[in-house]
Amino acid sequence: MxxxxxxxxxxxxxxxxxxxxxxxxxxxxxxxxxPPCALVLLAAIVLLGPPLGRLLxxxxxxxxxxxxxxxxxxxxxxxxxxxxxxxxxxxxxLSGLVAWLRGRALPLRAGTVALLVQASQVLLGAFVLxxxxxxxxxxxxxxxxxxxxxxxxxxxxxxxxxxxxxTLAAALALRRxxxxxxxxxxxxxxxxxxxxxxxxxxxxxxxxxxxxxNTEASFNASNFGxxxxxxFWLDEAFAxxxxxxxxxxxxxxxxxxxxxxxxxxxxxxxASLGTYVAVMVSATALCLLAVYAVLRRLxxxxxxxxxxxxxxxxxxxxxxxxxxxxxxxxxxLFSMFPMRYGGPYVLAWLLVRHVDRLRPRRAAxxxxxxxxxxLNNPDFGMPAFAATLVALVWTxxxxxxxxxxxxxLEAAAGLLGAVVLVxxxTLAxxxxxxxxxxxxxxxxxxxxxxxxxxxxxALGFHLALYATFAAALVAAxxxxxxxxxxxxxxxxxxxxxxxxxxxxxxxxxxxHPEVLISLFSAWTLALSLLxxxxxxxxxxxxxxxxxxxxxVLAGLALAACSLAQTPTPWSQLDRIRTAGPPNxxxxxxxxLRFVAEAHARRGERVLILIxxxxxxxxxxxxxxxxxxxxxxxxxxxxxxxxALAALRREGGTRVFAYLGQxxxxxxxxxxxxxxxxxxxxxxxxEYDDVTRAGR
Numbered sequence: 136m137x138x139x140x141x142x143x144x145x146x147x148x149x150x151x152x153x154x155x156x157x158x159x160x161x162x163x164x165x166x167x168x169x170p171p172c173a174l175v176l177l178a179a180i181v182l183l184g185p186p187l188g189r190l191l192x193x194x195x196x197x198x199x200x201x202x203x204x205x206x207x208x209x210x211x212x213x214x215x216x217x218x219x220x221x222x223x224x225x226x227x228x229l230s231g232l233v234a235w236l237r238g239r240a241l242p243l244r245a246g247t248v249a250l251l252v253q254a255s256q257v258l259l260g261a262f263v264l265x266x267x268x269x270x271x272x273x274x275x276x277x278x279x280x281x282x283x284x285x286x287x288x289x290x291x292x293x294x295x296x297x298x299x300x301x302t303l304a305a306a307l308a309l310r311r312x313x314x315x316x317x318x319x320x321x322x323x324x325x326x327x328x329x330x331x332x333x334x335x336x337x338x339x340x341x342x343x344x345x346x347x348x349n350t351e352a353s354f355n356a357s358n359f360g361x362x363x364x365x366x367f368w369l370d371e372a373f374a375x376x377x378x379x380x381x382x383x384x385x386x387x388x389x390x391x392x393x394x395x396x397x398x399x400x401x402x403x404x405x406a407s408l409g410t411y412v413a414v415m416v417s418a419t420a421l422c423l424l425a426v427y428a429v430l431r432r433l434x435x436x437x438x439x440x441x442x443x444x445x446x447x448x449x450x451x452x453x454x455x456x457x458x459x460x461x462x463x464x465x466x467x468l469f470s471m472f473p474m475r476y477g478g479p480y481v482l483a484w485l486l487v488r489h490v491d492r493l494r495p496r497r498a499a500x501x502x503x504x505x506x507x508x509x510l511n512n513p514d515f516g517m518p519a520f521a522a523t524l525v526a527l528v529w530t531x532x533x534x535x536x537x538x539x540x541x542x543x544l545e546a547a548a549g550l551l552g553a554v555v556l557v558x559x560x561t562l563a564x565x566x567x568x569x570x571x572x573x574x575x576x577x578x579x580x581x582x583x584x585x586x587x588x589x590x591x592x593a594l595g596f597h598l599a600l601y602a603t604f605a606a607a608l609v610a611a612x613x614x615x616x617x618x619x620x621x622x623x624x625x626x627x628x629x630x631x632x633x634x635x636x637x638x639x640x641x642x643x644x645x646x647h648p649e650v651l652i653s654l655f656s657a658w659t660l661a662l663s664l665l666x667x668x669x670x671x672x673x674x675x676x677x678x679x680x681x682x683x684x685x686x687v688l689a690g691l692a693l694a695a696c697s698l699a700q701t702p703t704p705w706s707q708l709d710r711i712r713t714a715g716p717p718n719x720x721x722x723x724x725x726x727l728r729f730v731a732e733a734h735a736r737r738g739e740r741v742l743i744l745i746x747x748x749x750x751x752x753x754x755x756x757x758x759x760x761x762x763x764x765x766x767x768x769x770x771x772x773x774x775x776x777x778a779l780a781a782l783r784r785e786g787g788t789r790v791f792a793y794l795g796q797x798x799x800x801x802x803x804x805x806x807x808x809x810x811x812x813x814x815x816x817x818x819x820x821e822y823d824d825v826t827r828a829g830r
Contacts, residue, residue, distance in 0.1 A: 502549020
């Protein structure tokens with residue numbers, strides 16, 4: 136075995152002579168550096184968080200509605216955001232030190248090195264275990280629930296017991312050479328096994344994606360979480376059908392490019408919930424199949440890839456709210472799948488093909504795809520772009536400085552190409568160039584302004600996710616500096632680590648325990664890649680696993696336990712066939728009647744401040760000029776002014792408001808702007824522009 140062949144454990148060979156200064160393997164160096172780096176990082180988080188927060192995240196000049204502050208829990212968190220950025224720097228700094236110090240002799244004897252490495256791994260194991268125990272005991276106060284305090288336990292005691300037994304079984308099995316050889320023979324790639332694996336992948340995905348299917352009839356009988364969120368995603372697509380254009384005159388909240396795609400399909404096949412769901416579910420299936428293709432390329436076996444893929448899907452679709460037959464979670468949270476994860480996962484597939492010298496052969500084309508991810512959703516797109524750059528830096532064979540220069544040029548060219556493509560899209564659809572500042576409308580309101588922010592617990596399971604992403608990045612660095620075989624695995628370890636760390640900003644902002652589940656997919660991907668490294672090492676060396684390797688195996692076992700949440704097909708078919716009461720949150724039949732009674736002329740520009748207002752306008756032949764999907768998306772005073780200005784700019788005079796969201800302070804602002812109420816019911820109001828009527 137060559138020097139430094141191990142990544143997560145301690146090398147099996149021993150030194151016959153113990154010199155005063157020893158050259159340590161890259162993996163050992165990483166473990167030696169981890170504890171002091173962690174101490175420095177902790178000190179920086181505690182001491183530098185407040186001043187850095189004041190410097191980087193000053194209070195933004197945003198005037199919020201008075202009622203928005205308590206109802207939307209507006210709590211700017213500059214200190215927490217600065218501490219999050221410092222935490223991100225930890226794995227990056229550790230990776231940089233490993234690369235810089237590689238090959239240098241340290242004033243340590245071999246026995247001391249081995250002892251310190253073991254101690255470092257024990258500390259890591261204790262850290263992860265502490266995070267798990269803290270999650271089990273943490274009590275979330277009423278600010279997280281709006282009601283009684285609660286606990287959020289992700290893995291129950293029986294689940295932990297089963298995971299422990301699976302971990303023990305895996306460790307024992309990997310020490311038995313005949314069993315390992317037998318498994319290798321049974322999973323060796325053949326055309327027949329490939330077809331069987333593909334069929335099982337399709338069936339398994341189909342089972343899970345049934346949970347995301349709803350019809351117009353079944354929607355109002357779906358889980359409350361689905362009903363509460365669907366109008367935001369769906370009306371973005373109807374906004375495009377209603378002659379609005381994201382990045383031009385409409386602020387999309389979740390994805391700037393997805394509304395164009397879904398609206399295009401709906402324009403061809405029918406503007407209904409069914410068509411929209413078909414687009415979203417198909418896109419989710421394709422992006423998850425891209426992950427399966429990545430795993431298959433890494434393990435070179437369709438059946439082994441299936442064994443990793445099934446826990447990846449089940450854990451990524453971890454249930455947030457039950458019951459299992461009518462659940463709510465990432466599988467039917469379209470703002471996560473495919474809007475946030477879809478582009479990055481396809482990008483990961485393109486990355487492994489590129490590293491394997493398949494198409495796309497030019498890195499600029501890869502960065503073009505990464506740039507489109509950024510322009511669709513910066514929250515996950517920017518981490519995906521950075522992850523792609525880091526993965527290529529660690530796997531490029533050119534000398535260091537020429538490598539960095541060439542990749543920087545390719546990255547700039549790809550991003551510029553993405554900007555040009557999006558500009559051509561908006562020119563074709565709306566006849567105008569995009570306003571790229573719209574990408575940061577909601578990050579500014581939510582991230583800097585503090586809308587719906589929640590404090591992050593000091594200890595909790597989120598730290599286990601952080602440790603996993605950090606381990607993936609450091610493992611990639613170790614493999615890169617020692618020139619490990621299979622560059623694609625190195626690339627994907629780097630990609631998953633950087634992507635997971637960056638995407639964690641989603642939880643760092645709104646640190647709700649259910650929001651953490653949205654990161655489980657990225658976490659399980661990184662865990663699966665680390666599992667490939669660990670299992671290969673243990674199977675090759677047939678030894679007891681180290682503490683770090685046990686932690687990885689235990690994480691994979693926990694992910695495997697999520698398979699128990701796999702839905703039954705009959706329960707989902709029964710749910711889809713069950714019709715809910717009429718007037719659902721996406722149909723708004725009462726609002727449709729109210730707006731229709733105004734007898735507006737076809738094509739008239741109106742401002743509809745009602746959820747699903749763009750769908751209402753589209754179905755009535757009107758044009759809703761609202762630049763947002765809902766008053767909930769408009770917590771700032773200036774946003775209502777922007778909407779009223781758009782109405783006047785396009786020659787409209789009427790405003791339709793839903794009084795459940797357009798509160799008295801909003802109504803006063805509408806009237807102060809020159810509109811008067813001409814029709815009011817218990818739930819809705821119509822206003823007319825008296826300034827224009829008097830001209």
